[in-house]
Amino acid sequence: MPTFFKMHQRRLAPWLFLAPGALFFLFYVIAPIFESMALSLYDWDGLGEATWIGFGNYVELIGDEAFYISLKNNVLWLVLYMLAIPFGLMIAIFLNQTVWGIRAYKSLFFFPFVISQVVVGLMFSWFYAPNFGLLYTIIEAITGQGVAILADERYVTYGIIAAGLWPQIAYVMILYLTGLNNVAPDQIEAARLDGAKGWKMLWYVILPQLRPATFIAVVVTVIGALRSFDLVSIMTDGGPYGSSRVLSFYMYEQALSEYGYRMGYGAAIAVVLFAIMMVFITGFIWKMWRDEKDH
Amino acid sequence: MVHKMLGGAALAVAVLMSGSAMAEKRTLVFNTDTSDPAPKAAMEELITLFEAENPDVDVVVNMFDHEGYKTAIRNFLTADAPDVANWYAGNRMAPFVKAGQFTDVSDVWAANGLTDKLSSSLGSMTIDGKQWGVPYTYYQWGIYYNKDLYKKVGVEVPKTWDEFIANCAKFKAAGIDCVTTGSKALWPIAGIFDYLNLRTNGYDFHMQLTNGEVPWTDDRVKATFKEWEKLVGPGYMTANHAALEWQDAAALMVQGKAANYVMGNFAVAVFKDGGMTNDSLGFMVFPEITPGLPKAEEAPTDTFHIPVGAKNVADAKKFLAFAARADVQTALNKTLGQLPVNKESSVDANDPFLTAGFETVSGAAGVAQFFDRDAPAEMAKAGMEGFQEFTIKPDRLDAILERLEKMRQRVYK
Numbered sequence: 222m223p224t225f226f227k228m229h230q231r232r233l234a235p236w237l238f239l240a241p242g243a244l245f246f247l248f249y250v251i252a253p254i255f256e257s258m259a260l261s262l263y264d265w266d267g268l269g270e271a272t273w274i275g276f277g278n279y280v281e282l283i284g285d286e287a288f289y290i291s292l293k294n295n296v297l298w299l300v301l302y303m304l305a306i307p308f309g310l311m312i313a314i315f316l317n318q319t320v321w322g323i324r325a326y327k328s329l330f331f332f333p334f335v336i337s338q339v340v341v342g343l344m345f346s347w348f349y350a351p352n353f354g355l356l357y358t359i360i361e362a363i364t365g366q367g368v369a370i371l372a373d374e375r376y377v378t379y380g381i382i383a384a385g386l387w388p389q390i391a392y393v394m395i396l397y398l399t400g401l402n403n404v405a406p407d408q409i410e411a412a413r414l415d416g417a418k419g420w421k422m423l424w425y426v427i428l429p430q431l432r433p434a435t436f437i438a439v440v441v442t443v444i445g446a447l448r449s450f451d452l453v454s455i456m457t458d459g460g461p462y463g464s465s466r467v468l469s470f471y472m473y474e475q476a477l478s479e480y481g482y483r484m485g486y487g488a489a490i491a492v493v494l495f496a497i498m499m500v501f502i503t504g505f506i507w508k509m510w511r512d513e514k515d516h
Numbered sequence: 517m518v519h520k521m522l523g524g525a526a527l528a529v530a531v532l533m534s535g536s537a538m539a540e541k542r543t544l545v546f547n548t549d550t551s552d553p554a555p556k557a558a559m560e561e562l563i564t565l566f567e568a569e570n571p572d573v574d575v576v577v578n579m580f581d582h583e584g585y586k587t588a589i590r591n592f593l594t595a596d597a598p599d600v601a602n603w604y605a606g607n608r609m610a611p612f613v614k615a616g617q618f619t620d621v622s623d624v625w626a627a628n629g630l631t632d633k634l635s636s637s638l639g640s641m642t643i644d645g646k647q648w649g650v651p652y653t654y655y656q657w658g659i660y661y662n663k664d665l666y667k668k669v670g671v672e673v674p675k676t677w678d679e680f681i682a683n684c685a686k687f688k689a690a691g692i693d694c695v696t697t698g699s700k701a702l703w704p705i706a707g708i709f710d711y712l713n714l715r716t717n718g719y720d721f722h723m724q725l726t727n728g729e730v731p732w733t734d735d736r737v738k739a740t741f742k743e744w745e746k747l748v749g750p751g752y753m754t755a756n757h758a759a760l761e762w763q764d765a766a767a768l769m770v771q772g773k774a775a776n777y778v779m780g781n782f783a784v785a786v787f788k789d790g791g792m793t794n795d796s797l798g799f800m801v802f803p804e805i806t807p808g809l810p811k812a813e814e815a816p817t818d819t820f821h822i823p824v825g826a827k828n829v830a831d832a833k834k835f836l837a838f839a840a841r842a843d844v845q846t847a848l849n850k851t852l853g854q855l856p857v858n859k860e861s862s863v864d865a866n867d868p869f870l871t872a873g874f875e876t877v878s879g880a881a882g883v884a885q886f887f888d889r890d891a892p893a894e895m896a897k898a899g900m901e902g903f904q905e906f907t908i909k910p911d912r913l914d915a916i917l918e919r920l921e922k923m924r925q926r927v928y929k
Binding site for chain 1: 611614615700701702757893908
C-alpha cells in the first residue's frame, strides 16, 4: 500500500525543500515584524515593566521635530542615491571596451564596493575634516575660508550621501557591466546599418536590452538608501545636533544607544520606516509578478 | 522569558563552577570597561592586591570596550550577571537601582565607616537612603591651558570671567582660539555648560535643573547662556568643533592654535603625549562669574556595584570594602592618575594637576557628576545637542530652550 508521502510526493517535495528557509524567514523576519508592531504600542525601557500606551508613541512622533528631520533626510537619501544609476551606467559603458589592461581598470573601479562601509565613512570623514582634510584645504586654498562639511547642518547630509554614492556607483557599474555582456551584437550591427549612433543607439538599442539590469540597480539603490545607517553612525553620529539623522539611525538612537532605551518609541519609528519600505517593496514585487506572468 | 535565560545562564555557570572547584578556589566574576591602558593597569593592580590578601579567591575579569560596555551592561545584568561590575555614580546608576538590578550595599558602608571616609561621594551614591555601590576614583574638571600662549600674548591667568573674556579678545587678535572643544561626541560641550551654570547660578540650582525641578525657560538658565554668548558671539570658540573629536581639539592646543580647553583631568595624558610638559601645560579652576558664589566642581565618579544576580555576594562585598580602603585607593589612583575618593588617601605630590585637583575638589562647595550623569540619559542627550546647536547658531537660543523644556516635561514624569 503506497504511503501518504509516496502518493503526494510531487506536491510535497517542493514544500519540504522550502521548509528550512521558510522556517528561518518566518522566525527571524516575519515574527519580529509583528513583534515590533506590538512593541510600538508600549512604553518600555528594556529593563522594567512595559506599560501599554496605545498609539501614544505615534502621537509623540507627530510632534517630534527630530523625526521630521530624519524623514526629510531619508527622502534626500532616496532621491540623491538614484544618481548612482546614471553614473554607474556611464562608467560601465566607458569601461566596456577591449583595451589592454581593462580588467585592472574595472577592478579598480569596483574597489570601493569591496571595502567596508565603515572604512568608506572614515576615509570621507578625513577627506572632509577641518584643518587637515583634503577637501577642506582645497576649499580654503580657493576661497580663503575652509568649509567643515560635517559640522554644518546645511551640507552634512549631502556630504554623507556623497560618501555613500561612491561604493553604490561601483555596485551599479558592475550590474551594468554584466548586462552589457549580454547585449546582442547582431542588433547593434543591424542598428548601425540603419544609421543609428551615439545617443540614439544608447536610448533605443542598448538601454532597452539593459532593462533587467536597470531594474535590479533601482532595487538595490532604493534599499541601500533606506537602510543607510553605518555611514551616518561613523561619520557624524547623527550630528551636528541631530541634523544628519535618518530614520534607521534615529530608531537605533532611541531604542539602543547610550542615551536611549525607549524600546517602544524606537519600534514606532521602525514601523514607520517599514511602511515606507513597504511602498517600494510592493511596487517591486508587483512588477516582478507581472513580468513572470507575461513570459 | 528572562527567567528562562537566567536559568540557562545559571546552569552554565554552575557547570563552570564545578570545574573550578577542583582548584578549591572561589571565583569572583568581575565585569569592567577599563580597557584603556592606564585604567587597565590599575585594575590589574587592584586585582593582584586583592588576590594576595584573599588567596582563596580567584578573580575572573571580563574586559569590555569602554563604549560598548554602556550597552553590554544592560544585557549582562539580566542575562549573565557577574559578581562585581563597574559603573558610574549619580543619575547614571538610577535606572539599574530602580529596576532592582543593583544590590543594596549599605551594610558595607556601615561596617567600614565609609559614610565618613567617602563623605564627598555619599550624596551621589545614595538613592532612597541606601548606598548602591562603592566609589573608587574621580577626577576633576577645569580649564587646561597652554602656558606658552599666555606668555606669547602677554596675558595673566584670569581670576574672573570678565578677565577671561578680556584675554579671549587678545587671543583672537593673535589668531588663536581662546576656548577649544571637540563636540562630535557631544559630551565635551556639556563641561562648558556645567561650569557656566555652576558659576552663574550655583550648585543647588544646577542640581535642581538636572533633576528636572526647574524649567529650562527659566531666566536663570538664560543668564547662563548670556555668559556663554560672550564666548560664542565674538567667535572665541574653535569653529567647526562639531566635526572634531575631543582629541583633535587637544591637538589644537598642543600645536599652539588654541589657548584654553575645558576638560577632565584624563586629557593631561593626551596633552603630554602630544609633547606638552608641566612647564607648558597649566590648570586653572574655572573662573568666578557671580561674585561671592561658593565654587562647586565637576568630578565624575567611577564606582563598583554588585548586581542582584551575583552568585558570590560574600566575596563581592569583601571586594567592595577592599576597594574603598585608603591605602588601596592611594595605590589604585596612583596608577590611574586620578583622585582617590577616600579622604584618608593621598596623591602624588609631584603631579601638579592631581595636587591642584585634590585641593580643588576637597574644598569644593559641591561635587557635580557631569551633565550626562546628573541628568537622565534622554534629557542629557537633548541638552547636549542643544548646547552644540547654541554654540553654532546662538540666535536659536529661545527655540532650543523651548525644545528642552518640552523634553523636561516628558522625561521627568
